Amino acid sequence: MILAITILIGISVIMIFPIGSQAQTEENIFVTHSGAVVKTTGEVLDPLYTSATVEFDPMEYLRDFNYGRISQLEDGTVLREYTIIANDDEIMEVSPGIFYNVWTFNGTVPGPTIRATEGDIVRVKFINNGEKEHTIHFHGIHPAGMDGVFEPVGGNGGQFVYEFEAGPVGVHPYHCHVMPLEEHIVHGLYGVFIVDPKEERPPADEMVMVLNGLDTDFDTENNFYAANTIPFYYQHHPIQINTNELIRIYVVNMVEFDPINNFHLHGNLYKYYPTGTDIVPSFYTDMITLSQTERGIMEFEYQYPGKYLFHAHKVEFSEKGWVGIFMVNENKEGTEDVKYGS
Numbered sequence: 001m002i003l004a005i006t007i008l009i010g011i012s013v014i015m016i017f018p019i020g021s022q023a024q025t026e027e028n029i030f031v032t033h034s035g036a037v038v039k040t041t042g043e044v045l046d047p048l049y050t051s052a053t054v055e056f057d058p059m060e061y062l063r064d065f066n067y068g069r070i071s072q073l074e075d076g077t078v079l080r081e082y083t084i085i086a087n088d089d090e091i092m093e094v095s096p097g098i099f100y101n102v103w104t105f106n107g108t109v110p111g112p113t114i115r116a117t118e119g120d121i122v123r124v125k126f127i128n129n130g131e132k133e134h135t136i137h138f139h140g141i142h143p144a145g146m147d148g149v150f151e152p153v154g155g156n157g158g159q160f161v162y163e164f165e166a167g168p169v170g171v172h173p174y175h176c177h178v179m180p181l182e183e184h185i186v187h188g189l190y191g192v193f194i195v196d197p198k199e200e201r202p203p204a205d206e207m208v209m210v211l212n213g214l215d216t217d218f219d220t221e222n223n224f225y226a227a228n229t230i231p232f233y234y235q236h237h238p239i240q241i242n243t244n245e246l247i248r249i250y251v252v253n254m255v256e257f258d259p260i261n262n263f264h265l266h267g268n269l270y271k272y273y274p275t276g277t278d279i280v281p282s283f284y285t286d287m288i289t290l291s292q293t294e295r296g297i298m299e300f301e302y303q304y305p306g307k308y309l310f311h312a313h314k315v316e317f318s319e320k321g322w323v324g325i326f327m328v329n330e331n332k333e334g335t336e337d338v339k340y341g342s
Contacts, residue, residue, distance in 0.1 A: 054092035056108050058228040059237060062207045065194070066112045068122075078120040080166075084111065086176070086189065088130035088155075095224065095231055095321075100216055103130065103176075103187035109229050110210040110254070111174075111191030116166035118195050124162040128153045134184065135160070137177035138193055139293065141167050149177045169197045170276030171250040171295050186215050186222075186256045188229075194250055197279070204248035204299065205241055211263070211290070211312075211322065213255040220257055224321045225312065231321020234310075239324065242331035243305055249298040250276070253290035261322075262289045263298070264313040270300035287313055302328040 068080035088103040105111025116122050128134045132155055137148035142164035145151070153160045176189035192208050212229055213222030224231040241247055253261045264287040271281035272288055276297040288296065302308065311323035 054090045054102055054104060054107060054109070056092060056229060058230050058233045059239075061108065061110070061113075061228050062209070062239065063205075064113060065115045065206075065208075067115050073121065078117065079123060080116050080120050081123045081125070082112075082114050083125045083127065084114075084136060084191075085127045086130050086134040086153075088132050088134070088187070088189075092229075094214055094216075094229065098216060098224075100214060101187065103134075103184065103189045105136075105189060105191050109188030109190075110212070111189070113192040113194065113208045113250075114174075115194040115196065118167050118169050118198055120166045122162070122164055122166050126153060126160045126162060128155050128158040131155045133158075133178050134176045134189060135178055136162060136174050138162065138164070138174045139172035140193065140195070141165075147177075148174075152178050166195045168277050169195050170273075171195075171252060171297060172275075173252050173254060173293050173295060175254070175293075182220075182256050185254065186213070188212075190254050192250060192252050194276075201248070201279075202246060204246040206248045206250070207239070208250045209252075209263075211251065211253045211255055211261050213258065213317075215257065222255065222257055222320070225255065225261075225317040226321045227324055232323060234324025238307065238327035240327050240329060241302065242329050243302050244331050245301060247298075247300055247302075247326075250295070251290075251298060252295040253292060255292065255317075258317075260289050260291055260314070261317065262287055262313045264311055265298075265300065266309040267304070267306075268300050268302055268308065270298040273297040273299075302326070304328070305330045 066082065068082045071079050073079050084105050086103070086105055087107070090102050090104055091099050092102045092109065094100045102109045124136065126136050133152040135148040135152055146162050146164045148162065151160060172193045172195070174191050174193050176184040178184055190210070192210060209227040211227055214224040215221060216223045227234060251263055255261045269284055269286045272283040272285060273281050274296045281299070305328045308326045308328060309323065310326060311318040
């Protein structure tokens, strides 16, 4: 067991610091952020990872929506204010023994799911605490000066304020748009922006799933795939849902390097709304295929209790982590109304 951990940690160090790392003949004592003490002959550049370690809970992220600080402008328009802080020097244990240098918005990969109602004014105070230049590019409709492409924000505290009217209705990604873009994407500088319609969608158990990949050896090919960053997480921690309860998933594909991804649901079919801009579904299916940054809304209900897989139907992706389970429980109390968009 100790040998296995040592090997894994050794591999992780190579993954984090692939350039310039030289094997040593003398063993070093390596203390992981979780407190485990191991020895390795590999080069240990930063053994403690204390202040910069990212803790991320995919289950909490799944249903966490940030509606911002809400106020009203003089004309009655709702103003929603958010603060998003970029960093690019943090370390995250993405799989047991596999540490990865993540670039984060508000300390997580993906960044926060921010949410507004169509017509609201969205004001985002962006602070770049990283060392590199970063921006936020929002998909959707906004003025050119708010596009997050031609106004890179310098590191070490640089700031910029994005402000625009929320629209159109749907689910949109946001991400850093500084070149080389793939480097900023694959390290994790992205998140989800939901624009709710003024007339609320029907009550549902709502979730966000960002499909992403991790290139841990920096060869421009992904070594792991996931929904919400941690490979196999929802397989080992099934998502609890109820029978005859409407489930609504905002799914966004942020996988870099691979041209397509997909989402297959077992034992059921779902209504699918591409980009979520229409209230009428375009498909009734059990599998969709998504290109990079393509997204949509899935809606379904399970009639029968039990365990049901969901995963990429591209087998390589599912076998490398993009797989999960819905644990469908008998709903004896009926659906609880949950208000969204407020």
